[in-house]
Amino acid sequence: MRGTWLIEPTYAEAHIPYINSYLAGNLPTKQLLEEDDDDQEADPLAKIGFALSATTDTGSAPQTRYSLDDPELPDNSVFVLDIRGAIFKESTCCSVGTEDYCKLLDQAYANEKIIGIVCLIDSPGGQLSGTPTLYDALRNPAKPTVSVINEGLMASAAYWLACGSDDIYATQKSDQVGSIGVFVQFEDRTKERELKGIKLISVYSDRSGQKNKPFRDALAGDDTLLREDLNQAADLFREAVEQGRGARLKNGKKGSADDVFEGGLFYASKALQLGLIDGFGNLSTAIERVSQLHNAKKSQAPASASAVRSEVVTSISVENPAPVGAETAAPALGDIQPTPAQTGSGTPDQSSTQNQNDPMFGFTKLPALAAVKGVAAADITAAQIDAINAELTAEGYNIGVVSQADFTAAQTLQTQLTTANTTITTQQAEIERLGKQPGTMGSTVPKAEESISSAGETALSETDQMLKDLKQGMAGGK
DSSP states (O other): OOSOEEEOHHHHHHHHHHHHHHHTTOSOHHHHHOOOGGGOOSSGGGGTEEEEETTSOTTTSOOOOBOTTOTTOOSSEEEEEEEESSBBSSOOSSOOBHHHHHHHHHHHHHOTTEEEEEEEEEEOEEESTTHHHHHHHHTOTTSOEEEEEEEEEEETHHHHHHTTSSEEEESSTTOEEEOOOOBOOOOOOHHHHHHTTOOOOOOOOTTOTTTTHHHHHHHTTOOHHHHHHHHHHHHHHHHHHHHHHGGGOOOOSTTSTTOGGGTOEEEHHHHHHTTSSOEEOOHHHHHHHHHHHHHHHHHSOSSOTTSOOSSEESOOOOSSOOOTTOSSSOTTOTTOOOOHHHHTOOSOOOHHHHHHHSOTTOTTTOHHHHTTTTOOGGGOOHHHHHHHHHHHHHTTOOOEEOOHHHHHHHHHHHHHHHHHHHHHHHHHHHHHHHOOOSSTTOOSSOOOOOOOOOTTOOOSSHHHHHHHHHHHHHHTTO
């Protein structure tokens, strides 16, 4: 009742009756607090966070779930965080808050046996407070993270936090993604109170003219300040999405139905085309993707993405790339595809056929590379280049991409270096010819004998001439 919300509106509207019942004292909260006797947990957080071995065939049989402090926790395990329902900052009797989600993530990052994180998300969003912190926690570069829509909804605040993941996958085409927006809702019960003879009196200090002013103005019919406040939160939301998705985001024209920042909600296939998600998968494929990213990171050189590459690729040609958003495969999963046993479908696995048709740099594997196809070299940003290089590294390619401007600058520096080396060589030859200058070791070039002759000397003044004549006369006995 006191927060700013990033939540899908139909979900919020559907729960207003429960809120009103609670406020009126008619909601039986005791039932909400009671737990099934057959499902008691010593740690309530164990229900929403558990570890699975990344080396076990998850498609053959149910896996054993481990807690983070279980001494039998296998090496190379993945921590699974189950985020469902409305998102709150603080845990309540009915939900787990972002504070506890972050606590579990910190424990997982600190556990040496955990190689990465998978978030199973089915949420309409929730409070603004706490969401940015959970987003930052998922962006922790210590270990890879993958988020999966758990056959449902990834909207508003839920999408904000998911953008902190390395990859985002939908489970089904019916999954919905987006609702990138901010709103606040409150009731004006002035008329209702008046009918009941209740008059609400609010008195503000003379020094508190701005306190609650956005809400007071809105109640009076002017929502300008309230909109400005919400716009700031919406800008922060957009910044997080652009930061998390990077070059993969393919936003539509501003103000159009495909403009993802207008608050629209998209089914998974459309979300894939717009770059909101990276493909289709399930828990099994997400675990395999985490393993892939983990292994790529282990084999990665310590140099950063902006460091000098061992090889430079100035252009890449892709013949007949798979169309972005194609639904015949699981884009961005690379060679990892759900088997019929994993998906519950009897359809034959298409991974072998798809991999035969994919070029070396298949767009379905490298969406950041796909995003710059046809873009002029001068218009490609440093962020896009870093995203491409990160994808190449993750897929095991020992090559890197630099901008045309950087490549031209490198060529110029190489020319300058060649010229400088030529100059140095010439000067060294001249030094050898002239020999060393006089010093403690002497010169390597013999000096010519020096002689001083007075012939032709002229006096500098009459006095000098007189002294000279006197000297000559004394020498002659005069």
